[in-house]
Amino acid sequence: MTFFLEVLIGGLLSGVLYALVALGFVLIFKASGVFNFAQGAMVFFAALTFVGFTEVLPGWTGLEPGSGGVFWLAFALALASMIVLGIATEKVVLRPLVNQPPITLFMATIGLTFFVEGLAQAIWGANARGLSLGISDEPVMWILDDFDIIISKFDLIAAGIALVLFVVLALLFQYTRVGRALRAVADDHQAALSVGIPLKHIWAIVWGVAGFVALIAGLIWGSRNGVQFALTFTALKALPVLILGGFTSVPGAIIGGLIIGASEKLAEIYIGPFVGGGIESWFPYVLAMFFLLVRPEGLFGEKHIDRV
Amino acid sequence: MMMNDMAQEAVAAGGGRKIGEVILDLQNISLRFGGVKALTDISFDVRKHEIRAIIGPNGAGKSSMLNVINGVYHPQEGRIVFHGEERKEMEPYMAASQGIARTFQNIALFKGMSVLDNIMTGRHMKMNAGLLSHMLYFGRAQKEEIEHRKKVEEVIDFLEIQSIRKTPVGRLPYGLQKRVELARALAADPDLLLLDEPMAGMNVEEKQDMCRFILDVNDQFGTTIVLIEHDMGVVMDISDRVVVLDYGKKIGDGTPDEVKSNPEVIAAYLGTSH
Amino acid sequence: MLYREAGQFKASYQEDAQIFPIRQDRVGFIALLAFFFVVVPMIANQYWLQAILTPVLIFSLAALGLNILTGYAGQLSLGSAAFMAVGAFATYNFMLRIDGIPFLVAVVLGGLCAAGVGILFGLPSLRIKGFYLAVATLAAQFFIVWVLVKFPWFSNYSSSGVITAQEINILGFAFNTPETKYLLTLLVVTVLALAAKNMVRSTTGRKWMAVRDMDVAAEVIGIRLMRTKLQAFAVSSFYCGVAGALYAYTYLGTVEPEGFNLDLSFKILFMIIIGGVGSILGSFLGAAFIVLLPVFLNIFLHSFVGAALPPGFGSNLELMIFGGLIIFFLIVEPHGMARLWQIGKEKLRLWPFPH
Ligand SMILES: Nc1ncnc2c1ncn2[C@@H]1O[C@H](COP(=O)(O)OP(=O)(O)OP(=O)(O)O)[C@@H](O)[C@H]1O
Ligand SMILES: [Mg+2]
Numbered sequence A: 001m002t003f004f005l006e007v008l009i010g011g012l013l014s015g016v017l018y019a020l021v022a023l024g025f026v027l028i029f030k031a032s033g034v035f036n037f038a039q040g041a042m043v044f045f046a047a048l049t050f051v052g053f054t055e056v057l058p059g060w061t062g063l064e065p066g067s068g069g070v071f072w073l074a075f076a077l078a079l080a081s082m083i084v085l086g087i088a089t090e091k092v093v094l095r096p097l098v099n100q101p102p103i104t105l106f107m108a109t110i111g112l113t114f115f116v117e118g119l120a121q122a123i124w125g126a127n128a129r130g131l132s133l134g135i136s137d138e139p140v141m142w143i144l145d146d147f148d149i150i151i152s153k154f155d156l157i158a159a160g161i162a163l164v165l166f167v168v169l170a171l172l173f174q175y176t177r178v179g180r181a182l183r184a185v186a187d188d189h190q191a192a193l194s195v196g197i198p199l200k201h202i203w204a205i206v207w208g209v210a211g212f213v214a215l216i217a218g219l220i221w222g223s224r225n226g227v228q229f230a231l232t233f234t235a236l237k238a239l240p241v242l243i244l245g246g247f248t249s250v251p252g253a254i255i256g257g258l259i260i261g262a263s264e265k266l267a268e269i270y271i272g273p274f275v276g277g278g279i280e281s282w283f284p285y286v287l288a289m290f291f292l293l294v295r296p297e298g299l300f301g302e303k304h305i306d307r308v
Numbered sequence B: 001m002m003m004n005d006m007a008q009e010a011v012a013a014g015g016g017r018k019i020g021e022v023i024l025d026l027q028n029i030s031l032r033f034g035g036v037k038a039l040t041d042i043s044f045d046v047r048k049h050e051i052r053a054i055i056g057p058n059g060a061g062k063s064s065m066l067n068v069i070n071g072v073y074h075p076q077e078g079r080i081v082f083h084g085e086e087r088k089e090m091e092p093y094m095a096a097s098q099g100i101a102r103t104f105q106n107i108a109l110f111k112g113m114s115v116l117d118n119i120m121t122g123r124h125m126k127m128n129a130g131l132l133s134h135m136l137y138f139g140r141a142q143k144e145e146i147e148h149r150k151k152v153e154e155v156i157d158f159l160e161i162q163s164i165r166k167t168p169v170g171r172l173p174y175g176l177q178k179r180v181e182l183a184r185a186l187a188a189d190p191d192l193l194l195l196d197e198p199m200a201g202m203n204v205e206e207k208q209d210m211c212r213f214i215l216d217v218n219d220q221f222g223t224t225i226v227l228i229e230h231d232m233g234v235v236m237d238i239s240d241r242v243v244v245l246d247y248g249k250k251i252g253d254g255t256p257d258e259v260k261s262n263p264e265v266i267a268a269y270l271g272t273s274h
Numbered sequence C: 001m002l003y004r005e006a007g008q009f010k011a012s013y014q015e016d017a018q019i020f021p022i023r024q025d026r027v028g029f030i031a032l033l034a035f036f037f038v039v040v041p042m043i044a045n046q047y048w049l050q051a052i053l054t055p056v057l058i059f060s061l062a063a064l065g066l067n068i069l070t071g072y073a074g075q076l077s078l079g080s081a082a083f084m085a086v087g088a089f090a091t092y093n094f095m096l097r098i099d100g101i102p103f104l105v106a107v108v109l110g111g112l113c114a115a116g117v118g119i120l121f122g123l124p125s126l127r128i129k130g131f132y133l134a135v136a137t138l139a140a141q142f143f144i145v146w147v148l149v150k151f152p153w154f155s156n157y158s159s160s161g162v163i164t165a166q167e168i169n170i171l172g173f174a175f176n177t178p179e180t181k182y183l184l185t186l187l188v189v190t191v192l193a194l195a196a197k198n199m200v201r202s203t204t205g206r207k208w209m210a211v212r213d214m215d216v217a218a219e220v221i222g223i224r225l226m227r228t229k230l231q232a233f234a235v236s237s238f239y240c241g242v243a244g245a246l247y248a249y250t251y252l253g254t255v256e257p258e259g260f261n262l263d264l265s266f267k268i269l270f271m272i273i274i275g276g277v278g279s280i281l282g283s284f285l286g287a288a289f290i291v292l293l294p295v296f297l298n299i300f301l302h303s304f305v306g307a308a309l310p311p312g313f314g315s316n317l318e319l320m321i322f323g324g325l326i327i328f329f330l331i332v333e334p335h336g337m338a339r340l341w342q343i344g345k346e347k348l349r350l351w352p353f354p355h
Helices: A002-032 A039-061 A068-097 A102-124 A141-147 A153-175 A177-187 A189-194 A199-225 A231-236 A238-245 A250-270 A283-294 B002-012 B062-069 B092-097 B115-122 B131-136 B140-158 B174-186 B204-221 B232-238 B256-260 B263-269 C023-043 C046-072 C080-097 C103-126 C130-150 C178-200 C203-213 C215-220 C225-252 C262-275 C280-308 C313-332 C336-350
Strands: B022-033 B036-047 B051-055 B077-082 B100-103 B192-196 B224-228 B241-246 B249-254 C168-170 C173-175
Touching (some): A002 A039, A002 A250, A039 A102, A068 A199, A068 C313, A153 A177, A153 A199, A153 A250, A177 A199, A199 A231, A231 A238, A238 A283, A238 C130, A250 A283, B022 B062, B022 B224, B036 B051, B036 B077, B036 B224, B036 B241, B036 B249, B051 B062, B051 B204, B092 C215, B100 B174, B115 B140, B115 C203, B140 B174, B140 C203, B249 B256, B249 B263, C023 C178, C046 C203, C046 C262, C046 C280, C080 C103, C080 C130, C080 C225, C103 C130, C103 C225, C173 C178, C203 C215, C280 C336
Parallel strands (some): B051 B224, B051 B241, B192 B224
Antiparallel strands (some): B241 B249, C168 C173
């Protein structure tokens, strides 16, 4: 039983990370109707850029390697890079394609994925690197003592950070002018335009925010598994998350992430041994596929009948 | 020459304006989308060879009615009897195979294809060659292709669109696209033709052409037609009987003259722009 | 010879519906075939035959498969490489387990296995479209590769699923040189490309395109969506499967499941985007482009920039160029190189009077 709980909790915690990547997808999809396949590549780009800056900054500035100054400066520079990348994408890729069918935009973001991955590695090199946030990856002692369950401190803090991020974003959308405008845009592009909401600004802001979310996800993930190309594959698992949760729902992204995270870990432990293991690589996708067969509109979506 | 052939066929098939027995009977149809009641308890029938118009203000449920007839929407309640058979669990392709064809309010042509291919697609149900035969493009596949091309050319002549055969439909002006859509529907040799606002957005001359085509189809091939149209003049001119819908309910049914003098209909139309 | 159609009148619908209605195109096509069947094997060296022409042909076939599904039937797939893997491994097993089975029969059976698997993974397309479907095809991509790795039976218990293609022998003639392998590949690809062209100009293709362009309207004129979509999945996967078999037998000789990864699927997708979505010719142009680009890029980098580059820079530059080109083509010419070629031809047709 404790073992089951450990697996479940571990899965849920990694699900938080999927949810974090999925959140970036949802933000962009809501605001601009673009299914941004490159969100995973953006996570990779963010993590690599951050690590890259922590490596070069001491040489440039004379700051102590590994010091807080380097960390925050690298964070600021990586964030700035993400915002520039987001805005550039919006301007160069999406604006010229604005009235194209969604599938064209989707393919464009696949192109973007390759471009961003290539760019990140061309600038910072392709070798895998470690990333330390200074949080140790050890069991939380009091939980181990009281409940006999091993839960990593790192995972807990990571989940906490993600939670804060979700809450902050939710509050921003609910209570700020930009947030309200964004929700209006998500409901109806044409209507939003006609009441004078500057769509282009909104899009730029959203891509910036998505870049920020990607950076947070990249940092947490990078420090868990190292910063390497494989990160982009892990990030791909945000896609089945979206299928479960729906493309437009933030709570959906969170719940979908948790379901995918927990179920793939449980499946790996309890089904994996019978079929040779390694089923984590496909389990989320197959789960999503069956889910689609049963409920094509997603967990929270409404059934939709095409109008003719 | 070809027109004559077709006309003769039509006469042989019982053409001419002889209105016959009921071929489509709609009984107590109700359709909802979530909370929206698109149609409430609607009953009416359509007789062979007639032109039956459906009119009503925007959002009255006219398009939904057509969608129910050819199986795109599934009403929650009601019975549909076509050719004497009650239909259950209707899918659009089944309606097509029973001889129902239609055009759409918002043009629904196959944009990536030429006019000719669009119309040829309309005939696909009469073509039986299999995949392998198509791969080889030999024997049956080729024979069918040529045979049906002839039929399609007749439709093209009939609707006077010879000069745009090979044009991708996306490049055509709106009025011509509507005509190609009609051609695609006609290519299937339908018994029942559903037209959703075939003249919307056309200028007077185009409207006249379209009216002529509709009347000719009805007259020469004996095709039964259900027509949605906002232009009252047109409706009164060409239809045999009219159904009036308002907010998903039927408020009038009868000959154009009867409908015109129906107080409920007049009330529904007062204050609307039609 | 001038490129003109003046004076060529179509006297029958049969003539009008030919693959190449213009005589010059017909002649050109035959000349092209003659060139690739006769001249190329005589003049090309081993490197070109083995490392360039054969893979270009094989990728063209895979791209053709994806184009049937995505370009003609409008169903996006990110799993083409997995269907290639099914074709390769199935062919291998037919060769291995059925004594004396003719190679081409094994290839066709391999393709049919891929078609079956394609139908299975095409089932979600009945309920979902667009990127939802794309995600479902990712399931095929990851699942199939995993199965081939984890169940050693498929690779006859070799380590990590590597298979080594048996020798190809057709009617007593061994296809074991780059020339013969190239010719065999060319033959198979030519036949299947012509078959594809025939399909797309007949009712089969029109139904696919109807479903692609407007599915509701297609259904209303009596097209059965389910059957049509699954048929597209089957045919497409058959083409990919045969391409996979050739990939193993006439190109690489040894393959492993991991070789048919997501990257390869993306490459095939890029081929059709750059070559031309919904174009047979485009599949060939795109495949040639994607195979040749890295080759030329390498030559260019080595001779002009040389050793000054960090290791791996070339492959990253490649990623960027691929990605950039995809975006460029989608923005500037969504119909790809095939459309550019067509526009060129139209211009020539009217030349020297441009209007
Ligand atoms: N697929 C659908 N999903 C949800 N609601 C629908 C759908 N189709 C129609 N409706 C609703 O049903 C009602 C009737 O619509 P319908 O299109 O049938 O009207 P109409 O009489 O054709 O109007 P118009 O003259 O504008 O074409 C409307 O309130 C519409 O919003
Ligand atoms: Mg309507």
